[in-house]
Amino acid sequence: MERYMMRIDGKVQGVWFRQSTLKKAKELGLGGFVQNEDGGSVYVEAEGNKESLNALIAWCLDGPETASVKAITVVKGPGTGSKEFVVK
Numbered sequence: 001m002e003r004y005m006m007r008i009d010g011k012v013q014g015v016w017f018r019q020s021t022l023k024k025a026k027e028l029g030l031g032g033f034v035q036n037e038d039g040g041s042v043y044v045e046a047e048g049n050k051e052s053l054n055a056l057i058a059w060c061l062d063g064p065e066t067a068s069v070k071a072i073t074v075v076k077g078p079g080t081g082s083k084e085f086v087v088k
Contacts, residue, residue: 001079003032003047008060010070012042018087020064021056028052047082067068 002027002088008017022036023046030048037043065071 001047001081002050002053003045003077003082004057005075005077005080006036006044006046006057007073007074008011008035008042008044008069009017009040010062011066012063014038015066016064017067021060022085022087024059027087028055029057030056030085033086033088035088043083046085047079053065 018034018036019061021042025032025034025044025046026046030052031045032044032046034044044056044060046053057072057074060072061069
């Protein structure tokens with residue numbers, strides 16, 4: 001298991017990004033969380049197998065239809081055993 005910490009920048013708040021990320025992460029069987037950050041970005045920590053994590057990154061590049069993603073920063077780390085994905 002790996003854990004990816006992602007910061008998504010652009011028009012990503014107020015466009016259902018967190019709820020859409022929650023749905024996608026659950027579909028992929030990932031644990032972790034998503035939250036809004038000061039300054040307008042969205043922060044995600046997701047944990048699972050590499051294939052599912054890469055699928056989440058690919059999805060986050062577009063996000064929900066009303067989002068406009070400008071950049072994603074990803075830092076990889078060791079898993080912590082998180083099984084559930086939640087919105088903070």
